Amino acid sequence: MSSSPNTDALASGHLDDDDEVLSGEAVAIEVQPVGVFLRSLGAAIDMLLAWALFLGYIAVRYWMIGATADAALDRILSVLALVTSFVLVPCAVETLTHGRSLGKLAVGGRIVRVDGGAAGFRHAFIRALIGVLEIYMTLGAIAFLTAAFSARSQRLGDLVAGTYSQRVRTPALPFRVPAMPAGLEPWAAIADVARMPDRLARRISQFLENAPQLLPASRARIAQDLLTEASAYISPVPAAPAEAVLIAATVLRRQRERRALALADDRVERLSGVRVGD
Structure with a gap:
């Protein structure tokens, strides 16, 4: 099994710029945009x-x-119905649900700003107004x-x-708790593992x-480099x-x-008399 550049980057702690946004605190947050076909499916549901x-x-x-209705009044009501159905209602739904709609719920997406923040009325109104041209007048072309x-x-x-459109419905990640490697139990009883820098x-x-996805040589090299820093x-x-050693240190620190x-x-329960978590 060969390791790709993306796998090596992930193992080294780096993310692709196209898959992250930078928050106001200068923290890189990994995001997953909804693909074009799922977006098309969600838009078709909203359009219907x-x-x-x-x-x-x-x-x-x-x-x-x-x-028997008056022709002028009928035209006015028809225009109001068009504006309400294709602009006002989609705008109101996205504003009140913070970027969600029935179509987006179906495909697991949510409209957010490019910086990752919640979209507001202005964003929803612009999207709904331009959507009349690019979705309804051209059938989505x-x-x-x-x-x-x-x-x-x-x-x-x-x-x-x-x-x-950001993906908010992602597959559940398997919860795996590493176990202390065999033979290192005596060391764990006397070892001291200090808090490491977050990075x-x-x-x-x-x-x-991601170690199982790496080539043996790359796996051993990266493990040794990380141990050199963590020693x-x-x-x-x-x-x-x-x-x-890295697995044992992680298990010991977590415990x-x-x-x-x-x-x-x-201590909080004894001092306050309130059970934590209630």
Whole structure:
């Protein structure tokens, strides 16, 4: 099995710029845009609902008024129904649900700003207004072509409003708790593993998660490099393979942090008389 550049980058703790946004605190947050085909499916659902709303108005109009209505009033009501169905209702739904709609719920997406923040009324109004041209007047042709050639599957309304559709329904990650490697139990009883810098701890965690996907040579090299950095926080460093030492240090540090949290909760309960978590 060969390791790709993306796998090596992930093991080293780096992310592709196209898959992350930078928050206001200068923290890189990994994001997953919704693909163009899922976006098209969600847009088709929303478009059918908008047409159903407009056709429902026509049915109610003929049922209540019939063909005897004033022509000028009928044209005004028809324009209002069009604007309401294709602009006002989609804008209101996205604003009130913070970027969600029935179509987006179906495909697991949500409209957010390009910086990862929640979209507001201005973004929803621009998207709905331009959507009349690119979705309804062209049957989605402009929206599909624009999304197909943009980095985050952004349609024209997204490019103007500064938004994109972020994936919020992702597969559940398997919860795997590493076990202490065999033979290192005596070392764990006397070892001291200090708190590591967040960046180093994150790189070790990412390496251990993706180690089975690496070539043996790359796996051993990265493990040794990480152990060299982490050895300043491990005392003593056992005479064992580098990856086994990293796993043992991770398990030991996790156990001690869990005990520290439990002791802190017990102390709060004794002092306040309130059970933590209630």
